[in-house]
Amino acid sequence: MRVVVLGKQGAGKGTQSQRLAARFGVQHLSTGDLFREAARRGTADGREAQRYMDTGELVPDDIVVGVVRDQLEDNGLLGRGFVFDGFPRTLVQARALDGVLSAHRRPLHAAVHLAVPTEEVLDRLAGRRVCETCGAVYHVNLPPKHDWVCDLDGGPVVQRDDDTEPAIMRRLELYEEVTVPILDYYRGEGILLDVDGVGDGDEVFERMVEGVEARLSPSPS
Numbered sequence: 568m569r570v571v572v573l574g575k576q577g578a579g580k581g582t583q584s585q586r587l588a589a590r591f592g593v594q595h596l597s598t599g600d601l602f603r604e605a606a607r608r609g610t611a612d613g614r615e616a617q618r619y620m621d622t623g624e625l626v627p628d629d630i631v632v633g634v635v636r637d638q639l640e641d642n643g644l645l646g647r648g649f650v651f652d653g654f655p656r657t658l659v660q661a662r663a664l665d666g667v668l669s670a671h672r673r674p675l676h677a678a679v680h681l682a683v684p685t686e687e688v689l690d691r692l693a694g695r696r697v698c699e700t701c702g703a704v705y706h707v708n709l710p711p712k713h714d715w716v717c718d719l720d721g722g723p724v725v726q727r728d729d730d731t732e733p734a735i736m737r738r739l740e741l742y743e744e745v746t747v748p749i750l751d752y753y754r755g756e757g758i759l760l761d762v763d764g765v766g767d768g769d770e771v772f773e774r775m776v777e778g779v780e781a782r783l784s785p786s787p788s
């Protein structure tokens with residue numbers, strides 16, 4: 568299964584795409600997690616990416632596409648199947664992904680759009696806390712069981728450096744400007760799957776699974 572998950576920051580992409588990958592036994596890949604990890608390790612790409620991330624700007628397409636291409640071709644994601652989370656974010660990235668996939672005759676099955684109104688994502692982002700090591704997402708109103716230590720792997724649960732008000736506003740602005748056109752692109756390709764991302768997380772997940780399953784085995788009608 569090859570799927571990308573799109574949506575505003577705070578729409579639940581991280582949580583839902585991790586669950587989707589686990590349900591279908593494929594690899595979850597978040598470009599944001601990759602860049603944060605590279606920044607922590609202090610690699611040249613990581614330091615460069617950090618400059619953009621801190622202010623909510625997008626990392627340049629050539630860096631992003633290079634990183635994803637490596638994962639697809641050298642790290643075996645093409646064969647194993649994947650759920651991409653936070654990629655693609657620009658039309659250039661979407662077209663580059665299509666290029667790699669069609670060269671290998673392995674097109675996307677679906678582009679899932681998790682739709683959540685802006686007022687709601689602002690509320691979620693202001694209280695968002697994440698595990699520094701595995702990326703699990705919590706909220707000040709829904710904290711981990713023990714004293715800001717991740718339930719899954721015991722990592723420290725913190726506020727992301729880029730969850731500041733100016734960076735959040737900039738990311739939302741960029742989403743409208745450069746990511747929304749991708750929705751039309753995938754709609755034109757006939758693979759866009761709009762999923763209502765409001766409400767109980769388990770219900771959102773089931774809606775998403777149902778839609779993806781229908782794409783994997785389309786009914787004969």
Ligand code: AMP
Pocket residue numbers: 576597598599600602619620621623624625626627631652653654655656657660729738
């Ligand atoms: P995320 O964890 O998906 O919210 O991404 C955090 C930050 O990483 C973004 O605000 C961007 O600076 C950068 N980033 C992640 N994915 C991409 C991408 N596909 N294109 C450009 N920048 C990205």
